[in-house]
Amino acid sequence: MKNSETRGYWEERLAKNFDLSGVGFSTLGKKYNEWMYRIRRHVLLKTLGKLDYHHFGDNNTTKILDIGVGTGFYIDFWKKWCQGKAAVAAVDGVDITNVAVERMKKKYHDSQFYVADIGENNVLEMFGKKRYDVISAFDVLFHITNDEKYRRAIQNIYALLEPAGIFVLSENFVHSNLRANFQVNRSKGHIERLLSDTGFQIIERTPMFVLMNAPVNSDSRVRKYCWRSLTRLVSRGESAGFVMGAAVYPVERLLLSVTDKGPSTELIICKKA
Numbered sequence: 001m002k003n004s005e006t007r008g009y010w011e012e013r014l015a016k017n018f019d020l021s022g023v024g025f026s027t028l029g030k031k032y033n034e035w036m037y038r039i040r041r042h043v044l045l046k047t048l049g050k051l052d053y054h055h056f057g058d059n060n061t062t063k064i065l066d067i068g069v070g071t072g073f074y075i076d077f078w079k080k081w082c083q084g085k086a087a088v089a090a091v092d093g094v095d096i097t098n099v100a101v102e103r104m105k106k107k108y109h110d111s112q113f114y115v116a117d118i119g120e121n122n123v124l125e126m127f128g129k130k131r132y133d134v135i136s137a138f139d140v141l142f143h144i145t146n147d148e149k150y151r152r153a154i155q156n157i158y159a160l161l162e163p164a165g166i167f168v169l170s171e172n173f174v175h176s177n178l179r180a181n182f183q184v185n186r187s188k189g190h191i192e193r194l195l196s197d198t199g200f201q202i203i204e205r206t207p208m209f210v211l212m213n214a215p216v217n218s219d220s221r222v223r224k225y226c227w228r229s230l231t232r233l234v235s236r237g238e239s240a241g242f243v244m245g246a247a248v249y250p251v252e253r254l255l256l257s258v259t260d261k262g263p264s265t266e267l268i269i270c271k272k273a
Contacts, residue, residue, distance in 0.1 A: 006145070007117075009182055011097045014070070018103065023070035024139075025213070028231065031238045035245025036212055037073060039252055040138070040170075043208045043267055044077065048168075050204060051269070065132040065160065067118050068140030069093035072104055075111065078136070090132070094118060119149030123156050132160055136168040139265065145184045151194060158198050158272060167200060167270040170208055174217045185216055200270035207262025210255040212248055218263035 014022050017030075024033040062082055066074045078091045092112040095101050104113045116123050118137075135157050144150045157167055173188035195202065211230070215223040230248070234241045256262075 007096050011099055014097055014099045028234050029238050029241040032234045032241035032245045035249050047204055047206050047267055063090045063132045064134045066093045067137040069095045069104055070100055074136055074138055118156055119144050119153040124159055131162045133162050134166045135161055138170045142172055142183050142185055154194055154198050161272045165272045170265050170267050172216050173266050195270055199273045201273050203271050204269040206267050208267050209264040210262045212252050213264040215263035223263055
């Protein structure tokens with residue numbers, strides 16, 4: 001997939017739906033996606049809470065970069081998360097689309113936003129000497145379909161981190177590579193080797209979903225049947241999406257509290273060695 005095709009796809013998608021359905025699971029509608037993002041926030045807060053705050057800067061200031069800002073969900077998250085913990089020197093963002101960056105610039109006047117592809121060779125030049133304590137990439141890297149650009153994206157993120165900086169990402173750790181036009185789910189072994197070879201140490205890993213997202217890492221017929229049934233109901237409209245999301249949300253939180261493995265997206269926290 002050419003870079004221009006990828007950029008055009010996301011420009012069109014976000015221009016049409018600049019909401020959580022535009023950056024999330026587009027076929028499931030806005031309301032169901034809002035429930036999915038509540039789960040993402042819950043898992044992220046819980047996982048970050050396991051770490052000592054000294055992981056995130058020098059206790060005086062914290063510099064954060066979010067890759068693939070989209071509608072700004074995680075910009076909001078990081079700004080709120082830092083409140084009461086430290087002075088935030090920066091919560092900046094990168095996105096491949098002009099539409100996202102222009103929207104973010106209008107909304108967050110105290111942040112810097114860059115139109116860039118994190119997998120490009122020259123992306124480090126626009127940052128100059130600026131480095132970050134935390135870099136996040138949520139549901140972003142599997143949209144890099146070129147394997148070399150994927151590797152370079154990990155390397156660029158490593159280079160943009162301060163010494164001992166933290167990389168927070170969500171990925172689909174599947175058994176074997178699954179490729180589509182605008183998404184590649186890479187194997188657990190492939191991703192772990194790449195992180196390790198780049199110099200990252202995985203310090204936390206946890207499932208983000210059990211029922212509410214596609215079971216891409218499961219061969220279970222029961223799981224796949226349940227997912228097809230749920231999506232059929234959700235696709236009936238926004239009201240159905242809201243009701244189904246509200247019904248499954250508490251069950252999802254309960255399941256996440258008792259399991260350390262899931263059939264879908266996982267949250268990974270890495271430290272720069």
